[in-house]
Amino acid sequence: MNGTHERQTDVLVLGGGFAGTRCAARLEKLLPKDRQITLLSSENYFVFQPLLPEVVGAALAPTHVVCPLRHLLRRTHIVRGDITAIELAPQDAAFAGTAVLAVEGLDAPVRIRADHLVVALGSVVDVTRIPGMTEHALQMKDVADALTLRHTILTRLERAAVVDDEAEQKALLTFVVVGGGFSGVETAAEIHDLVHGAMKFYPTLRDRPRKVVCVHSHQQILPELDERLGAHALKVLSKRGVEFRLGERTRAASREGVHLQSGALIPCRTIVCTVGNAPHPVLAPLADDKGRLVADGNLRALGRERVWAIGDCARIPDGRGGISPPTAQFATRQGDVAADNIAAALAGRALKEFRHKSQGQLATLGHQNAVAALGRLRVTGFLAWWMWRTIYLAKLPRFDRKLRVVLDWTLNLFFPRELTAMSTATHGDQPTIHLEAGEKLFDQGDPSTAFYLVHSGQIELTRCDKDGKVCGTDRLGPGEHFGEGSLLRSKVRTTTAVAVEPSTVLSFPARQFRALTDNFKGLRSLLEATSRRFSPADSIVPAWVPAERLQMPVSSLMTPDVVTLRPDATLRDALTSFLGRGVNSFPLTDDDFRLVGIVTSTDLFGALRRDVDLEQRIFTFCTTRVQCVSHDAPVARAIEIMRRRDVKHVVVTDANERVVGIVSIKDVLAKVLTIDLAARR
Ligand SMILES: Cc1cc2nc3c(=O)[nH]c(=O)nc-3n(C[C@H](O)[C@H](O)[C@H](O)COP(=O)(O)OP(=O)(O)OC[C@H]3O[C@@H](n4cnc5c(N)ncnc54)[C@H](O)[C@@H]3O)c2cc1C
Known part of the structure; x- marks a missing residue:
């Protein structure tokens, strides 16, 4: 349904996390009934993030660490949707600004204007900084992440129980957590407990090597705590079997595992990334150079009277000469103070200063063990674990959630952990795959499960004959596809695909590919044509052409006087050569006569149609990925290249890769076919 959705409210809280929920709850108490409070959040529930690792370890049910916002905030209008922009009002306006929201199922955005705007959007995890993490790592931010991770671990165990290949089994039973902060260490401990607890139900895996590895760039884990507690946690977890790779940085993630x-x-086949906390992208236009909203001591942001910033998304003085750390403890206190100050501003009273000193930090290590720093007190072991449970239970909102969590913890004392691998995701759908140089996507003979599109990098396809001798290779770059032939015909891979450099490919599962090609006949014919990339030349030329003719060296039919251009030649130079010499394509060569690109008449006409400046260098629009053929290669090879690449010319090079000629389809037809035509009646 089209149309605009405009709303107005007195106080608009953006975000339903620790800071936003606490602020709205306090506003409900402080503001008179006729003041409207609205809270926008992408989910309709509040997540108690410190308990997420226990969901991974199946110690707690996922629904027990979340709480519906409508249960928590009875007076507040809850709107669920994704905030896409925040438009601030002019400085002198009587309102703060407008939040623009995309709501599932509505075509037009919802716009909510507010007198007071509280920004509490938290932070996001930016995994794009490490190549391959987006494609292969799981995160730990939301309850959905925790559930996906649990599901993934259990799925890996199921797979490991049936594979014969020892190396693959070992990789399936290796779980890597990147990051040794709170969430990294707690998650690693929970994965360890889940996997080891599960072993008695997987008899074939019991004596197989398995490990949980935590990669951390510093020498001390849990840097949020002091050195002694970090060292204690390291000792406890190492003794239990968690492997720590300290002082190591992750370079990339791929199908093969974690590259340091x-x-x-x-x-490994399971990677969890707990590093890369990044500023919220919606705030980019309003934020400082670190992407956070800068707030003053009263929590007012951007020098505005009616805009407030709290929680992880803001840079807030802690009132003691430092900056507030991104923790739940600070976020909730800031929520309280922001609510007090909004109530004060509406009533014309003086504002409060935010001032808070950390009351301590706790981290659980599983196995009834934890570390705690509470003021000057340092506690480890069972007592710290008991304190951890008691404190978090007290902080968990609502009595029914507390009861459910206590029940879960109690039942865990008597029953094994839940091993049901339940997921709402579509199994086997993996849209993008990152490969490091040399990594294999599939082997010739493997079953065909997907069709691929190269997104970045280069993939080399190699076909071998029955004796294992290489009989064809091809390199594909961005925008090129492969894998269609075996899906359309043979069902098993007819080539081996290996990344030549770090590459990303989009993968379309066989099911989707078939749905498309069965119904879209035009696409099927196109893919049928491109799928014959390794068709031998003798299946292309007529059968009556003698086989030895296809074995003639390319040098015997190439045009040796090739007209080349320098890469710094302009469009004008190329057109002059084109008009003057009547040649259709010009190889571009460097000082040593080595090929750097090719420009064809199609490129030149395309540039003219686009009205490209005649003085522009042709190197900017020529084709740089040019496949050439060696002067002593058989003609058959040149024909295969032209067919595979759908081109009419192939550049010929000598043993030193210098350009020595060019061979066109016309040359081939003239010399290979017409000789025989004369002999035929
Ligand atoms: C696994 C884990 C363990 C942790 N353990 C601890 C711990 O033991 N102790 C501790 O003090 N801290 C811990 N933290 C950190 C703590 O959870 C955060 O500091 C705290 O959640 C920050 O609160 P916040 O309200 O600023 O952000 P969040 O709680 O992240 O809330 C942000 C809210 O904004 C909403 N939102 C975001 N973007 C949009 C959008 N575009 N549109 C609509 N809504 C949006 C989200 O849905 C969410 O409701 C942990 C964090 C994690 C991930």
């Missing part, structure tokens, strides 16, 4: 900066690879 040191060059080492940890082969």
